[in-house]
Amino acid sequence: MKIDWAALGSVFGVSLAVTVGLVALFTLGIMGLSRRERAVAQGNSASLAVAGAYVAFAGCAAAVAYGIHLVVAKA
Secondary structure (H helix, E strand, C coil): CCCCHHHHHHHHHHHHHHHHHHHHHHHHHHHHHHHHHHHHHHCCCCHHHHHHHHHHHHHHHHHHHHHHHHHHHHC
């Protein structure tokens, strides 16, 4: 049995990068919603922060849906 270490390292690197990116995108969504809460408490509007949060969450959902698509298409 021969292990292709270059391919294994490539898969590890891409998986790590995508995971960190997805967590960062989700964090941006959470931050956008928290800014809305802060703005409402101060009597201001934070529609841009809410729109950014929804875009971030939509990106997360799209990444998860694409991952499921890849798993199902290869089966």
